[in-house]
Amino acid sequence: MIVLLPVVFTACSNDEIPTPESASGLENDCIKRSLGPNVEGLNIEFVYAMALPANIGKLVSAKVEASIAGAEGTYLEHRSFYTDGSGSDIPVVVANPCVTSGERSEVTFTADTCAAALRYYYKIPQEAKGRKVEFLFSAKAGNGQEISYKMGPYEIAQMDMRLDIVTTDGDNCYISIADMATYNATEAASRADRIDLVYLYRNVPNVTFAHAFVAPASDMMYRPDITLPSGVNNNTSIRKVYGLRDRHLARLQYGIYVDDPDFAALDFTGMPNYAINVKNEGGLWVETHDGKYRAYIYVNTVNPGSSNPDIPVNSAKISIKRYAMK
Numbered sequence: 317m318i319v320l321l322p323v324v325f326t327a328c329s330n331d332e333i334p335t336p337e338s339a340s341g342l343e344n345d346c347i348k349r350s351l352g353p354n355v356e357g358l359n360i361e362f363v364y365a366m367a368l369p370a371n372i373g374k375l376v377s378a379k380v381e382a383s384i385a386g387a388e389g390t391y392l393e394h395r396s397f398y399t400d401g402s403g404s405d406i407p408v409v410v411a412n413p414c415v416t417s418g419e420r421s422e423v424t425f426t427a428d429t430c431a432a433a434l435r436y437y438y439k440i441p442q443e444a445k446g447r448k449v450e451f452l453f454s455a456k457a458g459n460g461q462e463i464s465y466k467m468g469p470y471e472i473a474q475m476d477m478r479l480d481i482v483t484t485d486g487d488n489c490y491i492s493i494a495d496m497a498t499y500n501a502t503e504a505a506s507r508a509d510r511i512d513l514v515y516l517y518r519n520v521p522n523v524t525f526a527h528a529f530v531a532p533a534s535d536m537m538y539r540p541d542i543t544l545p546s547g548v549n550n551n552t553s554i555r556k557v558y559g560l561r562d563r564h565l566a567r568l569q570y571g572i573y574v575d576d577p578d579f580a581a582l583d584f585t586g587m588p589n590y591a592i593n594v595k596n597e598g599g600l601w602v603e604t605h606d607g608k609y610r611a612y613i614y615v616n617t618v619n620p621g622s623s624n625p626d627i628p629v630n631s632a633k634i635s636i637k638r639y640a641m642k
Contacts, residue, residue, distance in 0.1 A: 359438060386416075447471075475637050531552035557599045600613040
């Protein structure tokens with residue numbers, strides 16, 4: 317029955333592994349559950365299965381060693397899961413809580429079991445950006461048998477990401493791609509060379525203007541009634557898009573991902589320095605004035621009135637992926 321391990325495991329909905337009766341020793345298997353680019357701050361998620369015949373031993377311990385130590389929040393689950401009739405994951409404690417030290421995460425089994433499947437979450441650290449990371453999963457049984465399973469290497473994206481930044485017309489309306497942050501006028505004046513966009517909302521007669529993201533160097537007609545702080549004058553290139561709902565930025569379970577190669581392939585030749593009438597779930601490809609950064613800005617939400625209590629009136633909630641070109 318141990319040969320069924322990979323078959324059972326690919327379902328992902330039930331981490332419990334049937335007890336093998338006819339196999340001769342300790343076996344293991346592993347799958348990577350997480351999808352898309354591996355971005356700093358996100359988890360790479362695995363499930364590690366191990367089993368041996370009940371008549372020859374029980375599980376004693378399991379561990380994972382990463383080639384690069386994970387950030388805080390990296391751990392190996394001490395619970396197995398099964399799926400109930402409603403499709404919910406139900407945990408079953410099978411070991412002591414994980415001890416993570418440096419590259420190693422380890423659990424010691426407390427349950428009298430010969431089979432388990434444990435989830436492993438590797439929180440991607442800043443040190444891993446642009447590098448490759450691999451993992452060695454291993455298990456030990458009470459009869460002295462040990463086994464291991466190597467996963468990877470996996471490439472870690474160079475890009476950075478920040479979610480749910482609120483920018484409001486007239487306050488915190490100055491956006492820095494370099495900082496992935498918004499500032500008010502006083503703050504913007506103190507970091508003028510790092511301000512790349514201005515957010516504003518205007519109800520202009522006979523023009524569909526609404527929510528706009530414009531470069532400080534754009535024509536006054538695209539930033540009416542905006543008095544820029546001293547020194548804020550970057551000329552940012554902008555490509556407006558719609559329908560590009562990045563799964564990370566939009567928090568979707570379907571769709572596509574913006575990845576490192578997408579930024580390098582962009583052509584900003586002849587692109588304007590403004591984008592008006594930007595809507596919910598719209599987006600902007602952006603290149604900074606100095607060419608140092610390219611970014612994809614996803615517009616999670618815009619609020620022209622009181623219809624959205626989550627963000628202020630005349631504001632937008634944005635999420636950013638940023639790639640360093642230099």
